[in-house]
Amino acid sequence: MTNELRNQAIALLRLALDDPTAKFRGGQWEAIASLLEQRDRLLVVQRTGWGKSIVYFLATRLLRDRGAGFTLLISPLLALMRNQIAAATRLNLQAATINSSNKDDWEQVKTQLLTGQIDLLLISPERLANDEFRDTILSRISAQIGLFVVDEAHCISDWGHDFRPDYRRITRILQALPPNLPAIATTATANNRVVNDITAQLGANLRIFRGNLTRQSLQLQNIYLPSPAARMAWLAEQLPSLPGSGIIYTLTVRDSERVAAWLQTQEIDAKPYHSQLQTEERETLENQLIDNQIKALVATTALGMGFDKPDLGFVIHYQRPGSVVHYYQQVGRAGRAVEQAYGILLSGDEDDEITNYFIETAFPPQAHTEEVLNALNKASDGFSVAQLEENLNLSRGQIDKVLKLLSLESPAPVTKQGTKWYTTPIKYQQDLEKIAKLTRIRQQEQAQMQVYMESQECLMKFLAQALDDSNPTSCGKCAVCLGENLLPTNYSLAKVNQAIQFLRRSDQIIEPRKIWIKNALPTYGFLGRIKDNLKAEIGRALCLWGDAGWGELVKQGKYQDNYFDDALIQGIIEMIQRWQPEPMPTWITCVPSLNRSQLVPNFSQRLANQLNLPFISVVQKVRQNSPQKTMSNSYHQARNLDGIFALDCSKIKPGAVFLIDDFVDSRWTFTVIAALLRQAGSGQVFPLALAINSLS
Template identity: 40%
Template sequence: MTTAATDVRASAERHLRALVGSDDAQLREDQWSAIEALAVERRRALVVQKTGWGKSAVYFVATLLLREQGAGPTVIVSPLLALMRNQIAAAERAGIRAVTINSTNSEDWEPIQDAIRAGEVDVLLVSPERLNNPGFRDEVLPRLAATCGLLVVDEAHCISDWGHDFRPDYRRIRTLLTDLPDGIPVLATTATANARVTQDVAEQMGTDVLVLRGSLDRESLRLGVVSLKTAEQRLAWLADHLAEQPGSGIVYCLTVAATQEVADYLRSRGHDVAAYSGQTETTERQALEQDLAGGRVKALVATSALGMGFDATLGFVVNLGAPSSPVSYYQQVGRAGRGTPDATVVLLPAIEDRDIWAYFASLAFPREEQVRRVLDVLAEEGRPLSTAALETYVDLNRTRLETMLKVLDVDGAVRRVRGGWESTGRPWSYDEERYRRVQEAREREQRAMLDYIATDDCRMRYLREQLDDPGAVDCGRCDNCGGFDVAREVSADAVEEAEARLARPGVVVEPRKMWPTSLANLGIDLRGKIAEAAEEGRAVARLTDLGYGNALRELFAPGTPDGPVPVPLVRAVIEVLGDWRPPVDGLVEVESASRPTLTADLAEGLSRYLKVPVVGRWAIVDPDVVPGQGAANSAQRVAAVGRRSALQGEVPAGSRILLVDDLVVTGWTLTLAARAVRAAGAAEVRPLVLATTS
């Protein structure tokens, strides 16, 4: 090492000690290699290292070195607000002036940009979504690209559509990389990239990229799998054994509904837990994260929304249900064992996991004809259209349509502008072969996850091999290696209480409150607040629920023949009515093309039980509109339901009606039926259904 390099390393380690608050901290050789590549050689580097390795130390130390050399601020593209908050706190410990521009602080954008221009900012953190915000992209980004001293792409596996958490906004980074002046170093970091993703990201970064890939062993983790037959037994295991887990931790669930259900049950058993998901309000999420990091709760019962970037010393992770790939699982369990020598990781898989995987897989990139339809509409209109307006032209839900538009934007076929999206007029080809290969890769990952559950071999070695870690060896710490004697028994009283909890039916069905925008594009004169809305309704359960969800998923499975309401569900409906006690003068049946016997039997049975008449039907008048048509987005669904059905019968004036249906998917059938029943004279309309999808 030259004298100059020795001096730079000494300076780097001085910064490291300030960053971590330790007088004897030293850089590891691979950390120094990355810092040297950035701050001395001014080149591009990809660092694939396990969680807790110290990737943030690399870019913060490199930032300080570059700033001493007169370089501009570091720009960090970071995927989650939780990650940004942790990074800012870490930066401040080392005297680094760090700020963030994201969707929650728009009022601060202008003063932040003034501070950047004045040289008062060392680090700017931005979300990938900001990169394609029209104002930020056109006005702020070019200036940052020209003046930044270092570009950091955190969680870089998101760049690759082969990665487990691909995000279209991250592909915008490729454009940003090409716009950087020569000599601006770039660092990409991730803890979860196999060889294919690593190669893909490195290729997108350009030529002469230094790739530093280390061991992905997590020496502190003890992995185990407990396979139990029923949801009641899995809940009972949590109730019996959560307190035994070291410190505080996370109980991961696959759905938002499950987080609420499980947290409620565990609280009833005396555990200090809280539910956390992407639907949790922002300030509450921040408070919950702080409570978990501070050990003020035993666990957060969370979806994967509590994932990348959450930095705390946690003693355990329990997965109630398996993620769809070993790579995703490796990332989730990586939340534990950071800053502690010993942490437990337990997976409680379920048969219904595969149904949930199948649902998320259904959100893949749309078919070519759907994509072409969007491109044609934008070209024909010749003006910007909002996502809501585009929904009226294509049978896709908001999330899939937005994701598709982001991909098209990165591919150059459309452009996000103020007011929505516009066509660029550039040719675009549908890469069906690539989409097919990605789908096949996802299916292989699901099979690999099932193999992880069933394997008798070392579990950590299995996960490391899935990430193409060449140094993978038996860990000696997992349940298969003999280093972890995970508890498997459950107590009878915990199972009994779990059974009682899951056997308690009843889910609120919230009425739709606003009509979809741009219905005028479909010739429908409805807008704004829904004046003739239904009252709050009830369903027996969600299809994703742990209790009645199993029976309902089986009832509504494609191969299940039509028939009367099964007796256990009849009892559940009666129990829901007993808890709810709605005032009822009559019933209106929502006719079903696919399950006519089921809905008719439900309405007739309720009529006998409540001793009130069936006064009408929301009947199918246009059978050419197939069941579920338009269900992918609200505007299309309103149009389809409005053509398909009409109210038949005599609704008594001022009556209180129970609107009876089998399954709520979008809520628009109940909305339009309730509107018609109210228009016919009813004073109140309350839906009662067997199941809801959400």
């Protein structure tokens, strides 16, 4: 039976790969046979591009042909799901997904599952946290599962850099399924610590298939270019000569947008890709890259695990990732089915600052956890997240993070009923020792990437050793092995100057708020939707706070000189000329401050002189309040401004007005003052700031 089964599997492999001579790679057939004949539970740790997905696709096809139920595949990213559904189709597997973007299809998918019409169901781990999905879908279909698959299994591990809390739910579901149900977990990026943790969570009977992690087609090089402008210049000069199309990874959404926009000005067809884009737009971008219709996607980690474009010619990192795990995972997108592909790691001065932010915010502080539990304990009938925001000076993201981690404890100290959260009788104690240990691990991983950046040994061997490959070997192809650069490390000064000018023209949009926060502004009586005749217009900020271009000059003016340089006035004037607000304001006023009473008025007066407009100080701050930057959510940001401002109505002009501030974060200051100005008879109010917080 084994030979017959193997022959069937080889025929399916050749069909899936559209290659009549294809053969199994070492370990692929053994994993498939283990699932089908021994009904084992497996952990497969193999290099990117080895073909982990083909193992569970072929196993699914063979099991279905034997009359088994459908395969449930837990997959971490929608991009990966779309990729996998396309691959499954080549094996005549009917695949479907249940996710947040197709809720209208849930009932139909459930019916098709129960009637055997679907071979493969893909869901995200976060879907397991959805009460409606668990109660109405999963409970009905669990008996029909024939194979259980966890892709990117390193996310299960507390010790893995890509840990996603909802992966913990997988362990509970697997425990509830029959012990003889075959299951497979796959990853390319699990060191020994992570493998041991996955084994502890999925069961001691887990069989481990582990292979060599060296990627023969990848050529690696590291280049340190401190400033964003230098890296942007390098990209503009080097991308056109690189083979095919590829991915440029950035650490933040804002850099994804900005680098793509810069490359477009250099006539390079690059587009941004990140989690804030709509599903349809992301799918379109993925297809454009797969079909070589664009040169590059400038992407965050939203385009990472499992994305499969076999002929991807290059992966460039605009900044250094926080761990070898992240880097190997991402650079491994390149060169899967070509003989040569580039993996170029650029590194800059801001890398550590960004990575430190991610490390420091990975877990909620003990104080946040205690605040949430105390508030829920005092609630007579539970609290919704919105009610928690009113009662706590924590952001929605901070509250959500606390509730998620608490709900995943077993037993859990909180429970959700409908839209409200309640405490349970469980006495909870945060494991501070474990959090401290995880934080140290993250810091060690960051330090390891710093060492890799300067490594004088084979770069591929360094990565394999860091991931505990049992037989790391030198690649003979990287810049270190060859003793010469794969790509030039220099760039032209003229291109750097162009990049600096681009950064100085990267105006930031200030979107107007549209709804008042309930109960936040009782003194002013602002409620419901903000009426058009009280709403601020779309505004502009000259730069991102502390950013390359103008950002450092703004920061220096505010915190060192207590005076904004004349160059910033010229920058604002040029921005207004690009912007051309309609109608053009006929006067200028500003947001008052009790701490730095002359800083913004002085700047506003000098700007008004240059624009030949009157500056009129009509807004007064009647009492001191806490700094807006200390307010963590919209309710408290708005509440902090209630009754703070008064207007000298006798000075207000009826024409449109520029409302100036040095820094904008929540936008509530602009929103409240704009409404007061409009109430008092001013024309349209155009917010104008020197800098904007990139998270606002």
